[in-house]
Amino acid sequence: MLTPSIRTSCIRHFVGVLFVLFSLNTAKAQKIEILQQGKPTSIRGLSVVDDKIAWISGSKGYIATTTDAGKTWTWQQVKGYEQADFRDIEAFSAKEAVILSSGTPALILKTTDGGATWDLKYKNDDKACFLDAMDFADKKHGFILGDPINNKFLLLETKDGGNTWNPFKNMPDAIPGEAAFAASGTCLRVDEKSNIDIVTGGAVARWLIYTAKSKGMQNWTYQGLSIAQGQASKGAFSVASKKITVFVGGNYSKDKVTDSVAYIFDPAITGVKDGFMLSFKGPAGYQSCVEPINDQKSFLSTGTSGSNITIDGGRNWHQIDATSYNVCRKAKKGNLVILAGDRGKIAIFHP
Secondary structure, eight states, rough: OOHHHHHHHHHHHHHHHHHHHHHHHHHHHEEEEEEEOOOOOOOOEEEEOSSSSSEEEEEEGEEEEETTTTOOOEEEEEEEEEEOOOEEESSSSSEEEEEEEEESEEEEEEESSSSSOEEEEEEOOOTOOOOOEEHHHHSOOOOOOOOOEEEEEEEEEESSOOOEEESSOOOOOOOEEEEEEESSOEEEEEEETTTTEEEOOOOOOEEEEOOOOOSSSSEEEEEEEESSSSEEEEEEEEEESSSSEEEEEEGGGGGOOOOOOOEEEEETTOGGGEEEOOBBOOSOOOOOOEEESSSTTOOEEEEEEEEEESSSTBBBBBBEEOOSSEEEEEEEEESEEEEGGGGOOOOEEEE
């Protein structure tokens, strides 16, 4: 006869096995379909407005838009910016979008006519200025993150929809050798209340948190992350939050290494320090982007090693596709999920 403690242990083990089997079956039902590829551009910028409209941006000045859920795409090289590397894009409709270019000069452009014309809104010729990512709280209020200058991360702010940009009054501190990654535009996240999350890499991997309040200058909170770090190619590349916050990254120069690739913060976790923990079963290698999908515990991640799904808040991941992508984003209003990567590759995620 089983004792109560042994019986409880057996039940927990059985439930755990059932959950793993359920996760595997769920992952097998999901797939990624390539929509098109072959353009001479590396896509890292992606903004999905709704279930029909999405914009992408990439190297060599390329921009593309769809208004039919990715079935067809309209491409262009932005005139006068054919050598620009448009690492991130934020779109608000089929007509209006803002793009940023990394490198020298650092550029921010905006269109209000679907890309027929682009207006230069910011230019910085300083070689120390390298823009990494952009995100908006709403149509008017947005931020752009750049690499550190004089031990402070560059943070630009707009309050008029990207028409003007100014240095944020309270820029976060940077540790020597620390940087942000312009890999997918998701090392910076801004929520609807203008709270800011930033993740970093290089010498250290950290989570930088700014809580916006109605009055006064607020301080930043700095949290170390137990994710790959200590080299320029390592760190946290992307962050995404629901009730659970998920961090992904790794080592892009050795993208098949699976050690310390995914980390989570769940305030409901008991038995671990402060609610932080490494994934039990991580993604199958380096990941440059993570995005919330469906319910509160489901996330899609992607990178040059392939794409992975978790349905338990980042504790366990399952690879669903081995194709290389740089970025994955879900519709701001809707369920459409698009992925994009090198050589103009664009794909759709089927849940």
